Amino acid sequence: MDLSHELTDNIFKIKSEKEFSHLALELFHYQALSNSIYKQYLKGLKVNVNGVDSIEKIPFLPIEFFKTHNIVDTSQLQTPNYKLFTSSGTTGQAQSQHHVADISIYENSFRKCFEMFYGRPQEYCVLALLPSYLEREGSSLVYMAEDMVQRSENEHSGFYLHNLDELARVLLLLTAKKEKTILLGVTYALLDLAERSPMNLSNTIVMETGGMKGKRKEMLRQEVHQLLCESFNISKVHSEYGMTELLSQAYSKGEGIFNCPPWMRVSIRDVNDPFSLAGKGKTGGINVIDLANIHSCAFISTQDLGKLHADNSFEILGRFDNSDIRGCNLMVE
Numbered sequence: 001m002d003l004s005h006e007l008t009d010n011i012f013k014i015k016s017e018k019e020f021s022h023l024a025l026e027l028f029h030y031q032a033l034s035n036s037i038y039k040q041y042l043k044g045l046k047v048n049v050n051g052v053d054s055i056e057k058i059p060f061l062p063i064e065f066f067k068t069h070n071i072v073d074t075s076q077l078q079t080p081n082y083k084l085f086t087s088s089g090t091t092g093q094a095q096s097q098h099h100v101a102d103i104s105i106y107e108n109s110f111r112k113c114f115e116m117f118y119g120r121p122q123e124y125c126v127l128a129l130l131p132s133y134l135e136r137e138g139s140s141l142v143y144m145a146e147d148m149v150q151r152s153e154n155e156h157s158g159f160y161l162h163n164l165d166e167l168a169r170v171l172l173l174l175t176a177k178k179e180k181t182i183l184l185g186v187t188y189a190l191l192d193l194a195e196r197s198p199m200n201l202s203n204t205i206v207m208e209t210g211g212m213k214g215k216r217k218e219m220l221r222q223e224v225h226q227l228l229c230e231s232f233n234i235s236k237v238h239s240e241y242g243m244t245e246l247l248s249q250a251y252s253k254g255e256g257i258f259n260c261p262p263w264m265r266v267s268i269r270d271v272n273d274p275f276s277l278a279g280k281g282k283t284g285g286i287n288v289i290d291l292a293n294i295h296s297c298a299f300i301s302t303q304d305l306g307k308l309h310a311d312n313s314f315e316i317l318g319r320f321d322n323s324d325i326r327g328c329n330l331m332v333e
Contacts, residue, residue, distance in 0.1 A: 003030050004076070004294055008105060011291040012112055014262040024055045024265075024289055027298050034073040037065060038297050056277065060269070060287045060301035066096040066245045076101035076295045086138035087244040096244045098140070101295035106247045109292040110144045113261040117251045118182070118205070125154040125174055129185035129193065131161050133210070140244055141209065145184060154179070164189075168197035171204065178203050184240070186210035187224060194231035201232040209240040221256050221316075241316065245300055247292035250314070257313050263291040266314045268306060280308045283317055 007027055014020050031038050032049045038061055042049060047059055065071055066087075083103040087096035100106055114121065128145040149157045156174060160167040174181045181204040185193070190208055206228060212218055225237040236254030250258040250266070260266060268284040270276040278284040286304040293300075305318045 004034075004073075007291070007294050008102075011263045011294070012108060014291075020262065020265065020291075021055050023263075023291055024058070024298070025053070027291060027294065028052060028055075028058050031073075031297060031299075034075070035071065035297055036074070037061075037069045037071050038299075041065070055265075055289070058289075058299050059275070060299045061297045062274075062301045063096070063243075063245055063303060065297075066098060067094040070097070070099055071245075071297050072099040072101060073295045083143075084138060085140040085143070085244050086136075088132060088136060088139070098244050098296060100247065105292055105294060106140070106143075107147065109248045109261075109263070110147070113249055113251070114148065116261055117253070117259075121148045121151040122153050123180055124152055124157075124205075125179050125181045126152040126157045127167065127170065127181065127183045128159045129167060129183065129189045130159065130210070131189055132186055132215070134159060134161055140247075141242065144242075144249075148182075148184075164193050164196050167193065168199060171201060172199055175200055175203050181205070182207060184209065188212045188215040190228060191216065191224065194228055198231040199233075201234055204232070204234070205238055206232055206234055207238040207240055209242070225256070243302070245296075246288060246290045247296075248290045256315050257309070258315070259313050265289040265312070266306070266308060268308045268314075269301065271305075274301060280310055283307050285320065286314070286316070 007023065010023060014023065029049065032042055033039065041061055042059060045059055052058055077099065079101055081102045081104055083100045085098040085100060126148045128149060130142060130145060133139040133142045149159065156170050171183065183204050184207045187208045187210055190206065228237050229235065238254065239252040239256065240249055241258050242249035248261060248264040250260045250264065252258045267287045268278045268282060269287050270278045271284050274285065283305060286302045286306040288300050288302060290298050290300065303320045304316055305320065307315045307317060
């Protein structure tokens with residue numbers, strides 16, 4: 001069995017920090033050889049790959065590389081399980097491209113992660129309000145939502161583009177029947193729904209993702225959540241943190257505090273020195289280790305700003321001023 005297959009078998013079985021660190025180092029040494037762009041990047045940094053013996057020493061690849069290079073082990077691309085995901089990107093900006101050599105790894109990742117945080121999709125009616133994602137090809141979020149809709153087995157589950165009145169009618173019906181429901185929506189569309197049809201959604205998990213997409217002025221997370229809570233008579237707004245360049249997501253069940261599945265970790269880098277890690281409780285750039293990115297790069301330096309807490313939960317606080325507008329971020333508080 002080659003190492004990539006062994007890693008694929010093991011990443012979703014992680015039970016401890018020790019196991020995570022061990023597999024992360026294994027994957028680093030594998031990708032330092034198998035991924036030509038990451039290999040060149042490490043060479044440019046003059047990294048002694050054999051000397052990387054702890055996850056704190058692993059260099060993170062800037063996420064911008066996904067806009068200019070194919071970040072993938074090209075030997076793995078001749079497979080029927082290949083899938084290309086692309087970022088939304090605003091007009092005139094280069095799109096990120098994530099070449100996924102084995103889509104089953106992504107499916108395993110988002111299915112296991114969702115069940116870990118929320119249980120089986122079959123327990124819910126799943127409603128997806130993702131207009132800006134549905135209007136283009138190659139969205140990894142739409143791919144995940146389609147799978148959840150199909151697996152929910154509820155006759156009302158489905159996607160909504162601009163038909164907010166129909167969505168409101170279905171939500172009121174589900175509330176009257178006291179059916180467990182998840183409403184996964186891009187932030188600006190949820191705000192549109194809240195303004196158009198305030199209603200009691202006390203049986204519904206309202207989950208925002210994706211930000212404003214240039215459709216509305218940016219707002220603080222607290223403002224968005226307060227407005228949604230008041231309009232829908234709910235106590236908390238949930239959130240999903242993911243991106244085109246990752247194959248894993250973190251979830252927040254309220255207050256903007258996110259938690260990762262066992263095969264994903266967030267750390268915070270110093271805002272002035274991208275190669276130094278900031279301590280817990282400090283604001284800095286978000287680095288992500290996503291072990292599901294076996295055939296791509298598992299070690300990504302994002303343009304998001306955040307803060308890590310003592311229990312490894314984290315907050316998203318904004319984005320670097322010089323970065324592209326990323327939908328998953330709200331303004332810095």
